Amino acid sequence: MTTTHDEQPLDFVIVGQGIAGTTLAWQLRWPGLRGVIIDRDDGTSASKVAAGLMTPVTGKRLVPAWRLDETWAAADDFYRRVEDETNSPFLTQPGQARLFEGEESRAEFDRRDWSEHPVEIRQPQQLVDATSFDAPFGGFELPTARRLDVPAYLAASRAVFVAHDTLRIADLNPATDLEFGDDEIQLTNHGIRTKRLIFCQGALGADNPWFPDVEFKAARGEILTLRIDHLAETRIVNQGVWLVPCGDGIFKAGSTYDFDNLDPGATTSGRDEIVERLKKFLKLPFEIVGHESGVRPVVLERRPIIGVHREFPQLAIFNGLGSKGSLLAPLVAGQLAEHLFDGRPINPELDYQERFRPRLPKAARPRIPRLTEQAQTLVRDVVRPGETVIDATAGNGHDTCFLAEAVGHDGRVFAFDVQNDALQRTSARLADVGYANVTLLQRSHAEVKAALPEVDHGSVAAVMFNLGYLPGSDHAVTTRTESSLTAISTALSLVRAGGIVTVLAYPGHAGGDDEAGNVQNLIEELPAAEFEISIRRSATTSKTAPLLFIIVRR
Numbered sequence: 001m002t003t004t005h006d007e008q009p010l011d012f013v014i015v016g017q018g019i020a021g022t023t024l025a026w027q028l029r030w031p032g033l034r035g036v037i038i039d040r041d042d043g044t045s046a047s048k049v050a051a052g053l054m055t056p057v058t059g060k061r062l063v064p065a066w067r068l069d070e071t072w073a074a075a076d077d078f079y080r081r082v083e084d085e086t087n088s089p090f091l092t093q094p095g096q097a098r099l100f101e102g103e104e105s106r107a108e109f110d111r112r113d114w115s116e117h118p119v120e121i122r123q124p125q126q127l128v129d130a131t132s133f134d135a136p137f138g139g140f141e142l143p144t145a146r147r148l149d150v151p152a153y154l155a156a157s158r159a160v161f162v163a164h165d166t167l168r169i170a171d172l173n174p175a176t177d178l179e180f181g182d183d184e185i186q187l188t189n190h191g192i193r194t195k196r197l198i199f200c201q202g203a204l205g206a207d208n209p210w211f212p213d214v215e216f217k218a219a220r221g222e223i224l225t226l227r228i229d230h231l232a233e234t235r236i237v238n239q240g241v242w243l244v245p246c247g248d249g250i251f252k253a254g255s256t257y258d259f260d261n262l263d264p265g266a267t268t269s270g271r272d273e274i275v276e277r278l279k280k281f282l283k284l285p286f287e288i289v290g291h292e293s294g295v296r297p298v299v300l301e302r303r304p305i306i307g308v309h310r311e312f313p314q315l316a317i318f319n320g321l322g323s324k325g326s327l328l329a330p331l332v333a334g335q336l337a338e339h340l341f342d343g344r345p346i347n348p349e350l351d352y353q354e355r356f357r358p359r360l361p362k363a364a365r366p367r368i369p370r371l372t373e374q375a376q377t378l379v380r381d382v383v384r385p386g387e388t389v390i391d392a393t394a395g396n397g398h399d400t401c402f403l404a405e406a407v408g409h410d411g412r413v414f415a416f417d418v419q420n421d422a423l424q425r426t427s428a429r430l431a432d433v434g435y436a437n438v439t440l441l442q443r444s445h446a447e448v449k450a451a452l453p454e455v456d457h458g459s460v461a462a463v464m465f466n467l468g469y470l471p472g473s474d475h476a477v478t479t480r481t482e483s484s485l486t487a488i489s490t491a492l493s494l495v496r497a498g499g500i501v502t503v504l505a506y507p508g509h510a511g512g513d514d515e516a517g518n519v520q521n522l523i524e525e526l527p528a529a530e531f532e533i534s535i536r537r538s539a540t541t542s543k544t545a546p547l548l549f550i551i552v553r554r
């Protein structure tokens, strides 16, 4: 299927026909969407070697699978439907005999409260045939364990896709083959236009330039095909490695996990590892008739990942099926399909955008300005050159210098502080920047009206308060509730229409809590017709975080 410029673009293109791409393709076909799958069919996919086991608990620690009841039900419904449509059986329920490797794994099993999990467990008198298997520590049976014949599932699906002309055997280069149009993508070299392009590339997705922040932890695995004469077992048997009956005396055995060497191809060390572990519980001789390897697409957190690109919503990803692709794919593909075409939200546990944030260098990350900076920004917007302003708490002189610059050489700053030390520091800072438009006053800000020339009463553009104590000095010398309230009320009477008073308060120090609370009461009781008020908190949830009160005279 190709799309010319006269036709509507396709609804979707899926890259990859492994378990992920195949399962998603069905979920998109069923509601009637038009699309194609592009697969390079080079024989290296994980799906081609997967044993297709679907077991409710896995691993040494017998961990129940992620969202077991949902994934299990979704997988059952999905595969049965595809079996019906393709008229080919590929889902069976052989059950599993799980043999304990030692006392430790038996103790782990006994410790668990199995009633908490939707897992059927049996412990028959004789778990396995003693002439075929060695099981000195016992074990248990999982009668519902299933097996998806993955190659059969993929082949049956492929036959349908081919019959509908919706499969292309081709290599899509994500770096060069995409051209973005309005609400669509053109796949140059493929003669296709599509609304959505969904990458289901398995471990090859690690090189996809559109989703570079997805952290892959891919794991190569190997599987042996064995001929075992006279083994009548029909269940999967597992003790560290699993043995899967495939009929006619043929069994699969595996598998290994190698996170370092991801090169294609089977290895002698992989073979030896499986053989050695198999011999620990299988008493019968066997012949190796096949040996394959594949790379499991594992991503950080070992959970599948679905989602759309942050900038180009035409691009989506479905990956990370790890070692449980058969069980997880139906539920996860269903969620992606519903998100892409019905706009349903993605479970944040799976969502690419939630789990992988763009890794910006620290310096490039946006920084929330401190409240002192926010106060200065607000004041800068109000004050005009040549005006009169007040720093009610000079301290180290940062706000005084800022105000001196804001009003310029023709303006005037009155800076108050009760401490000589503070005024000296402010004076030194002013001298550094060369401003001579500041009057330093060693007086309490409660006396601001008396200290200010009468001509300025009612025409002050801004008053800044930064309450508390002088950093790096005696913490006992601090602003006090009573004088602060007097000073703030007085300051409000001195500002012009449109003028601003900012008060930065620190509830975290002794007395600061009372002071901040009272300031808040004062400003909240101001007549709304005369003053516009707002309160900002610093970006933390702490109760003692600083508060910035902003009052603008109307």
Ligand SMILES: Cc1cc2nc3c(=O)[nH]c(=O)nc-3n(C[C@H](O)[C@H](O)[C@H](O)COP(=O)(O)OP(=O)(O)OC[C@H]3O[C@@H](n4cnc5c(N)ncnc54)[C@H](O)[C@@H]3O)c2cc1C
Pocket (backbone or CB within 6 Å): 015, 016, 017, 018, 019, 020, 021, 038, 039, 040, 041, 042, 043, 044, 045, 046, 047, 048, 049, 050, 051, 052, 053, 054, 170, 171, 172, 173, 174, 200, 201, 202, 203, 204, 205, 220, 221, 222, 223, 254, 255, 256, 293, 294, 295, 296, 297, 318, 319, 320, 321, 322, 323, 324, 325, 326, 327
């Ligand atoms: C040894 C082994 C044993 C396993 N056993 C089990 C098991 O018992 N049970 C289980 O559930 N899972 C098992 N798995 C895991 C299972 O195989 C994976 O979860 C699953 O196959 C991943 O499917 P996928 O579609 O994401 O990736 P893949 O199967 O790797 O498919 C990706 C496809 O995309 C194609 N592709 C990639 N890039 C491009 C491109 N640019 N252009 C065109 N095509 C492209 C590839 O050719 C490939 O066909 C096993 C895996 C291994 C390796």
Ligand SMILES: C[S@@+](CC[C@H](N)C(=O)[O-])C[C@H]1O[C@@H](n2cnc3c(N)ncnc32)[C@H](O)[C@@H]1O
Pocket (backbone or CB within 6 Å): 392, 393, 394, 395, 396, 397, 398, 399, 400, 416, 417, 418, 419, 422, 443, 444, 445, 446, 465, 466, 467, 468, 469, 470, 471, 477, 478, 479, 480, 483
């Ligand atoms: C947090 S500091 C101010 C910091 C200052 N805004 C700066 O930019 O460096 C608080 C200052 O208020 C002063 N102070 C305390 N009580 C005062 C009062 N009644 N009147 C004026 N200043 C006072 C303290 O001496 C201290 O220097």
